[in-house]
Each structure stands twice: as C-alpha cells, then as structure tokens.
Amino acid sequence: MTKNQPRSQIRSENNAKDDSNDPQPPMRGRCLCGAVSYRVQGVLRPVWDCHCVRCRRWTGHHIAATGCDRERIRILGDEALRWHHPEEYPQVAYGFCVRCGSSLFWTVVGSDTISICAGTLEPPTGLHTQYALFTEDASDYHTLNLDIPPLPR
Ligand SMILES: [Zn+2]
Ligand SMILES: [Zn+2]
Numbered sequence: 001m002t003k004n005q006p007r008s009q010i011r012s013e014n015n016a017k018d019d020s021n022d023p024q025p026p027m028r029g030r031c032l033c034g035a036v037s038y039r040v041q042g043v044l045r046p047v048w049d050c051h052c053v054r055c056r057r058w059t060g061h062h063i064a065a066t067g068c069d070r071e072r073i074r075i076l077g078d079e080a081l082r083w084h085h086p087e088e089y090p091q092v093a094y095g096f097c098v099r100c101g102s103s104l105f106w107t108v109v110g111s112d113t114i115s116i117c118a119g120t121l122e123p124p125t126g127l128h129t130q131y132a133l134f135t136e137d138a139s140d141y142h143t144l145n146l147d148i149p150p151l152p153r
C-alpha cells in the first residue's frame with residue numbers, strides 16, 4: 001500500500017493514443033445522463049464481478065467491470081466526472097458522474113490500467129463474465145452465480 005496522497009483529480013484525457021490507423025472502430029460507453037462518455041480502442045478484458053464491501057456499496061449491488069490500459073481510453077466530458085477515494089483505501093479511485101450518479105470507472109492511483117463498469121458500454125460488447133472476486137462479501141439477499149469461478153490467486 002502506498003502512502004502517497006491521491007490526486008484529487010485524475011487526468012484521463014490527453015493521453016489517448018492516436019487511433020487513426022486502428023481498423024477496429026472504438027467501443028463507446030456513457031453514463032445515464034450522457035454528461036460523461038468514453039471511447040475505448042482495442043480489446044477489453046473479460047468482465048470480473050467484484051463483491052467486496054466497497055464495490056457493493058458503491059454500485060448498490062456488485063461491480064461488473066471490464067478493463068484496459070489507460071492509454072486506450074478517451075474520456076469525454078470529464079468535468080462531470082468525480083473520483084471518490086475510500087477513506088481506508090485512499091489509493092483506490094471510483095469514478096462517477098456528478099450529474100446522474102452513474103458508476104463508471106475504478107482504478108488505483110498511479111496504475112496503468114482502468115476498470116470500466118461493463119453496463120455503461122454500448123451493447124453488443126462481445127464480453128463475457130470470467131471471474132468473481134470477494135464473493136464472501138456479497139449481501140445475504142444475493143443469489144450468486146456459482147458458474148462464475150473465483151479469480152485465481
Ligand atoms: Zn451522468
Ligand atoms: Zn471490489
């Protein structure tokens with residue numbers, strides 16, 4: 001765990017790769033109100049469900065997140081994007097839309113990768129759910145899908 005204080009704002013623009021030579025059209029996603037949208041170039045990681053207490057509270061259920069290298073995502077409208085750093089894990093950053101409250105991103109300060117809440121992507125995503133994490137933290141009402149294996153440690 002790092003002792004560095006998190007940056008209050010994580011810059012997400014101006015670091016996107018020039019995608020003009022990439023034959024694949026970018027995948028797009030957005031929040032409920034559309035104030036925050038994004039484009040991702042290239043292949044996304046399969047979806048991982050995280051049931052940890054923080055992800056459970058932040059999403060109201062569990063996070064279902066894909067992910068990619070930060071340089072492959074271009075976030076538009078990030079004046080409406082805010083990052084919440086949990087007090088007990090300030091290096092963790094949850095990105096949400098300040099206008100509509102949608103959960104959008106998850107990352108670790110200084111990390112090269114970003115997790116994307118898969119439900120914000122425009123379907124068809126072509127993704128599948130690969131692993132489940134911290135299923136022991138799921139709430140008691142939650143009927144877990146036991147076909148989703150735990151993330152290998
Ligand atoms: Zn919004
Ligand atoms: Zn989690």
